Amino acid sequence: MAYNIDYKAFAEKDIWEIADYLSDHSMPAAVEFLAETKKRIEGLVDMPYMYPKINSHHDYRKIVVGDYVVAYIVNERTKEILIMRVVHGKRNYQNEL
Numbered sequence: 001m002a003y004n005i006d007y008k009a010f011a012e013k014d015i016w017e018i019a020d021y022l023s024d025h026s027m028p029a030a031v032e033f034l035a036e037t038k039k040r041i042e043g044l045v046d047m048p049y050m051y052p053k054i055n056s057h058h059d060y061r062k063i064v065v066g067d068y069v070v071a072y073i074v075n076e077r078t079k080e081i082l083i084m085r086v087v088h089g090k091r092n093y094q095n096e097l
Contacts, residue, residue, distance in 0.1 A: 002045045003074070007083045011070075014086035018068060037065050037086070041072075044081050048074040060097050064089065071097055 007015075015037060022030035040063045044050070054060045054071060063070040069089045073082045087093040 001079060003048050003079045003081050005041060005045065005081045005083065008085075011083040011086055018086060018088075033066060033068070037063075037068075037070065040065060041070065041081075041083060044072070048081050054094055054097070058094070058097060060084065069093060 015034070019030045019034050022033055044063075049061070051061045051063050054062050059073055060071045061074065063072070067089050069087055070083060071085045071087070071093065073084060074080075075082060084097065085093065
């Protein structure tokens with residue numbers, strides 16, 4: 001059974017802010033970031049556990065897209081994948097989730 005994807009408000013904001021930042025330096029990099037992020041997230045609908053947990057203390061999982069980390073949760077009860085945040089990988093994001 002395929003899962004539904006739900007982008008939380010912070011995640012949507014994160015994605016567009018990153019794309020905006022990248023476009024100031026390289027429009028192709030911004031387009032690539034958006035395309036690759038979308039592709040990897042959409043790949044979760046059939047295999048939501050394909051990426052590792054961020055750490056053993058969280059239910060959050062992570063997708064690495066270039067320098068960025070997509071943090072998400074799988075909700076088995078509702079069959080949803082909740083995209084929580086998209087942050088730079090060097091950021092101390094684990095404490096923010």
